[in-house]
Amino acid sequence: GAGVSQSPRYKVAKRGQDVALRCDPISGHVSLFWYQQALGQGPEFLTYFQNEAQLDKSGLPSDRFFAERPEGSVSTLKIQRTQQEDSAVYLCASSRRGGQGAKNIQYFGAGTRLSVL
Amino acid sequence: AQKITQTQPGMFVQEKEAVTLDCTYDTSDPSYGLFWYKQPSSGEMIFLIYQGSYDQQNATEGRYSLNFQKARKSANLVISASQLGDSAMYFCAMREGRNSGGGADGLTFGKGTHLIIQP
Numbered sequence: 218g219a220g221v222s223q224s225p226r227y228k229v230a231k232r233g234q235d236v237a238l239r240c241d242p243i244s245g246h247v248s249l250f251w252y253q254q255a256l257g258q259g260p261e262f263l264t265y266f267q268n269e270a271q272l273d274k275s276g277l278p279s280d281r282f283f284a285e286r287p288e289g290s291v292s293t294l295k296i297q298r299t300q301q302e303d304s305a306v307y308l309c310a311s312s313r314r315g316g317q318g319a320k321n322i323q324y325f326g327a328g329t330r331l332s333v334l
Numbered sequence: 335a336q337k338i339t340q341t342q343p344g345m346f347v348q349e350k351e352a353v354t355l356d357c358t359y360d361t362s363d364p365s366y367g368l369f370w371y372k373q374p375s376s377g378e379m380i381f382l383i384y385q386g387s388y389d390q391q392n393a394t395e396g397r398y399s400l401n402f403q404k405a406r407k408s409a410n411l412v413i414s415a416s417q418l419g420d421s422a423m424y425f426c427a428m429r430e431g432r433n434s435g436g437g438a439d440g441l442t443f444g445k446g447t448h449l450i451i452q453p
Contacts, residue, residue, distance in 0.1 A: 250440050259338075259425050260379070262440030273439040306377060321429075323441060325371070325379035 219243075221326035223309050229332045230299045238294045238329045242311030249292050250323060251284055252308040260308050266292060299333045306330050337361065338426050338444035346450050347416050354401070355411040355447050357426030365431030368409040369441060370400070373423040382424075385409055421451045 222241040230236050242249050248267055252260035253276075263282065265273040268289035277284070281300075286292040296303055310323040339358045347353045359368065370382040385393045385400045393400045401410040413420055427441040 252440065257445075259427075259443030259445050260441075262442070265439040276440065308379060310379070321367075322369075322381055322384060324381060327376060327378040330377070 221309055221311055221324055223307075223326035223329050225329060226327065227330050227332075229334065231334055232299060232301060234299050235295065235297045236299055236331065238296075238307050238331070240292045240294070240309030240311075240326060242290065242292070242309070243313075243324060246311035246313050246324075247289075248312040248314065248321065248323075249286055250310040250312075251292070251294050252310065253278075254306040254308055254328070256305070263294070263307075296331075299331075301333050304331055304333045336444075337442045338428055340426055340444035340447050342447045343445075344448040344450070346452055349418060349451050349453050350415055353413045353416050353420075353449065355413075355424050355426075355449065356408070357410055357444060358406070358408045359426070359428050360407065361428065361430050363430040367429045368400070368402070369427040369429070370398070370409075370411045371425045371427060371443075372420075373425060373446070375422070379425070383411065416451050418451050418453060421449060423448050 224239045250265050251263040254260040262276040264284045266286040269286050281297045283295045306328040308325050308328045310325045312321045312323045314321050337360050341356050366387045368385045372380045383393050383395045383398045383400050385402045392402050397414045399412045423446045425443050425446045427443045429441050
């Protein structure tokens with residue numbers, strides 16, 4: 218596709234349920250990032266993949282959060298036993314190159330809005 | 335301490351006027367990149383402009399320019415001839431180089447400025 222695609226756009230979960238959020242990056246993009254955006258705040262980094270390797274998961278808030286990118290393309294962010302504080306927009310971004318190069322523009326999807334009741 | 339500070343929670347600007355959105359940053363790393371993104375109500379973060387710490391000239395992209403003052407650690411976004419479609423949240427973000435010895439690979443964002451263009 219032309220851009221980063223995320224699904225579902227909206228997800229309502231009961232507290233304690235597991236959820237899975239999907240991200241389809243721009244075709245051929247090596248790097249993939251997940252962010253969490255609370256209401257009225259800027260996005261906060263969760264985790265980073267270079268191809269299928271998860272190189273940085275320092276932003277994951279707890280061991281209930283798990284991300285994977287098994288074939289180096291589509292990624293899934295899974296949240297187990299959801300809590301009300303997990304309610305947020307989850308944004309996925311991809312960039313063409315890997316590595317730490319500062320000018321590695323990240324292109325974002327429209328996000329998944331998760332509401333935990 | 336916050337790494338990215340955006341001091342203007344909201345701004346109202348008349349259509350066709352120029353607008354400056356403030357951003358200051360904090361890093362000890364000599365290598366870093368600064369980014370501005372626009373987030374309309376649809377939720378998608380749209381990349382606007384990039385400035386590298388070693389770039390000699392201020393970045394420009396169409397109606398967007400970045401007023402980069404390295405000594406002051408500021409990277410203000412200037413939008414010329416504002417349009418109604420410019421109404422959105424605007425986020426300043428930074429990515430530091432490896433020299434810092436730490437930090438995530440992702441971008442660090444400010445809290446954003448809500449820009450409203452009035453006809």
